[in-house]
Each structure stands twice: as C-alpha cells, then as structure tokens.
Amino acid sequence: MHDLRPGDRVRARSPRSSFTPVETAAHHILVAGGVGVTPLLSHARWHAFWGHSFEVLAVGAPHLDVLRALGPVTVARDRRKMADLLGPVVGTAPWKSHVYTCGPPGLIAAVAAAARAAHWVGARVHAEPFVAEPAGGPFEVVLRRSRRRVRVAAGETLLDAVDRVGVAAPRLCRQGVCGECLTGLVGGTADHRDHVDAAEEGRIALCVSRAAPGETLEIDL
Amino acid sequence: MRTVPGVDLAPCLELDAAAVDPDDVGPTLARLTTGWRLRIVGPEREVLLLRAAALAHGALDEEITTEITTEVLGTGVRTVYCAACHHPFPTTGTAARCPGCGTDLDVADHVSRRHGAFLGVPR
Ligand code: FES
Ligand SMILES: [Zn+2]
Numbered sequence: 001m002h003d004l005r006p007g008d009r010v011r012a013r014s015p016r017s018s019f020t021p022v023e024t025a026a027h028h029i030l031v032a033g034g035v036g037v038t039p040l041l042s043h044a045r046w047h048a049f050w051g052h053s054f055e056v057l058a059v060g061a062p063h064l065d066v067l068r069a070l071g072p073v074t075v076a077r078d079r080r081k082m083a084d085l086l087g088p089v090v091g092t093a094p095w096k097s098h099v100y101t102c103g104p105p106g107l108i109a110a111v112a113a114a115a116r117a118a119h120w121v122g123a124r125v126h127a128e129p130f131v132a133e134p135a136g137g138p139f140e141v142v143l144r145r146s147r148r149r150v151r152v153a154a155g156e157t158l159l160d161a162v163d164r165v166g167v168a169a170p171r172l173c174r175q176g177v178c179g180e181c182l183t184g185l186v187g188g189t190a191d192h193r194d195h196v197d198a199a200e201e202g203r204i205a206l207c208v209s210r211a212a213p214g215e216t217l218e219i220d221l
Numbered sequence: 222m223r224t225v226p227g228v229d230l231a232p233c234l235e236l237d238a239a240a241v242d243p244d245d246v247g248p249t250l251a252r253l254t255t256g257w258r259l260r261i262v263g264p265e266r267e268v269l270l271l272r273a274a275a276l277a278h279g280a281l282d283e284e285i286t287t288e289i290t291t292e293v294l295g296t297g298v299r300t301v302y303c304a305a306c307h308h309p310f311p312t313t314g315t316a317a318r319c320p321g322c323g324t325d326l327d328v329a330d331h332v333s334r335r336h337g338a339f340l341g342v343p344r
Contacts, residue, residue, distance in 0.1 A: 024279045025279075026251075026279065090255075090256075091254070091256070092254055093254060093255045093256075094251075094254060094255065095250050095251055095252075095253040095254060095255055095257065095279070096250075096255065096278075096279040097255040117229075118255070118256045119229075119230075119231035119232070119256035119257075119258075120255055120256050121281055121283040121284055122283070123281050123283060124255060124281070
C-alpha cells in the first residue's frame with residue numbers, strides 16, 4: 001500500500017459484506033437500534049428501489065424521516081416497547097421472511113429470542129452489532145477430540161483459531177447470538193460473552209467467548 | 222398436528238408427496254407464515270421432487286423433514302437426471318438408457334437437492 005503513487009494501477013475486488021439482504025426473501029424486517037440504523041438505511045433504499053416488501057422497526061434511531069420516505073416505519077420508545085413490537089411482527093411475517101438487526105447486542109438478542117419464539121430457523125435471522133465486543137488477551141485451548149493444542153492470539157476469536165488449524169466447527173451469526181457454534185466446555189474457566197446462556201449448559205460460544213485471564217480451556221471439538 | 226408435552230413445537234404442514242403436484246407447492250407455501258415447517262411424506266421419487274420444488278420456492282433445508290414410505294430405499298422408482306443431455310426421467314434399477322439422447326447411464330448414488338433426482342453417468 002505505502003509504495004503506491006498516484007496513477008499506479010491496482011487490482012480491486014467488488015465490495016463484500018456479511019450483512020446483505022437475502023435475494024429470495026418475500027419480506028424483509030429491518031430492526032434498527034440507535035446509530036445501527038446506518039447499514040439498514042442502505043437496505044431500505046435498496047428495497048424501495050427494487051420494490052421489495054419491507055418494514056422498519058426502530059428504537060432510538062436517527063434518520064427516521066429518510067426511512068419514512070422509503071417505506072413503513074414503526075418506532076418503539078424504548079427497548080421494552082421494542083420487545084413488545086417484535087413478537088407480533090415476527091409471528092405474523094409472511095412465508096420466506098428474513099429479519100436483519102443492527103444495534104447493540106441486547107437488541108440483537110431480543111430479536112433472536114422473538115424469532116426463536118415464533119419458530120424461525122436461524123438462517124432467517126441476520127445481525128450486525130455496532131458495538132464491538134472488547135478484545136481479550138491470548139490464551140490456549142485444547143481440542144479434546146482432535147487432540148490438538150491451539151494458541152488463540154489477542155484479537156483473534158476462538159472460532160478463527162479453530163478454523164486456522166483446519167478443525168471443522170459450526171457457526172452462523174459469529175456474534176454470540178444464534179447458538180450455532182456452542183461447543184462443550186470440558187475444562188478451564190471461560191469469559192462468556194454470548195447472549196444465549198452457553199455457560200448454563202456447560203458450553204462455550206466459539207465466536208465470541210474467551211478464556212478467563214490465565215486460564216487454558218479444553219473443549220469438545 | 223404432532224404434539225410433544227412440554228414442548229412448543231413449530232407449526233408443521235404435512236404434504237402427501239403422492240398427492241401434491243410440485244407445481245402447486247408455491248401457492249400452498251405462500252399461505253403460510255415464517256416459522257412453519259414442512260413434512261413431506263411418500264415414495265422416494267415424489268418426496269425428492271416435492272422437496273426440490275419447496276426449496277425452489279424459498280423453503281430452507283432446516284425447515285423440511287421427509288419420510289420415505291418406500292420399503293427399501295432405492296428399490297422404488299427414481300428420477301434420473303441424464304448427465305449427457307440433462308433430461309430427467311423415471312426408472313428403477315441401477316442402469317438405464319436415457320430416453321432423451323439414448324446414452325446408456327449408470328445411476329449414481331448422488332442425489333441432487335435441486336433436481337430431486339439421481340445423477341445418470343454415461344458409461
Ligand atoms: S456463531 Fe452464533 S453464537 Fe456463535
Ligand atoms: Zn440423455
């Protein structure tokens with residue numbers, strides 16, 4: 001990068017995003033918390049342009065006037081009111097709906113809970129947190145079934161580390177919300193950062209959780 | 222509808238694969254809300270074709286369960302998808318001549334989710 005000068009040719013790829021609308025959806029539910037509205041504004045513009053069916057649920061979000069010009073918007077006064085709104089919207093959504101949440105982890109967890117209560121499968125629930133979980137220090141993990149010992153670097157997730165050594169692990173949201181990556185925790189004390197109470201089941205969310213300071217984890221993988 | 226005491230089961234639409242035309246599955250699904258599951262029951266060939274139609278209409282794998290009523294798997298009529306000319310046709314057994322292009326095919330164990338058919342490999 002630093003050797004480039006004006007006029008140099010570079011290779012570029014098209015933009016990539018892990019938070020894109022699902023093309024086959026019949027209806028899109030966009031849930032915005034605070035400044036988490038930002039990516040959903042793009043979603044709403046896109047859906048309005050192409051005439052897709054969509055609605056917005058917002059709590060504490062700016063740019064409401066822009067959103068209202070694009071399509072239906074329901075505003076919740078606070079998080080509790082949002083939880084009341086979610087149940088009926090998710091519970092009566094037409095076949096082939098998808099829900100997209102951008103906001104703090106608590107809001108993402110509330111949407112995931114409403115979707116689960118309405119029997120939605122995880123693949124229809126999408127989320128992007130705008131508050132990053134604070135990173136943690138390095139630690140070691142023993143993969144019991146694969147008989148490996150892996151060092152997880154600071155700023156690397158447990159899931160990344162497991163991927164790096166080529167051990168297969170399930171995942172979906174990568175945000176500690178869906179529960180897909182929960183793996184049995186057989187040894188060590190974890191710093192649980194998920195929103196699905198993995199600790200209560202003696203499991204750990206590989207995508208967000210880490211070892212408590214000074215601990216080595218042993219997991220059933 | 223099935224019930225399990227103490228469990229809040231997802232609502233489930235049972236489809237009799239022998240009776241439901243795959244072409245009609247789109248409007249049927251459009252009447253459901255998200256959260257419904259599909260349970261497709263019947264002979265292997267019809268189940269695979271109906272599942273392929275449901276997937277084409279936006280159902281997800283996680284939302285579909287199937288139950289094959291053919292006594293021994295693979296002994297009933299199966300749809301074979303000709304690798305040479307892409308013609309799908311029904312047959313029994315492990316070898317067949319494609320009615321589309323006349324190629325002699327071995328019926329592979331590989332079944333396509335999208336086509337609901339077994340792959341016919343030219344000999
Ligand atoms: S991938 Fe969803 S909780 Fe870890
Ligand atoms: Zn052929």
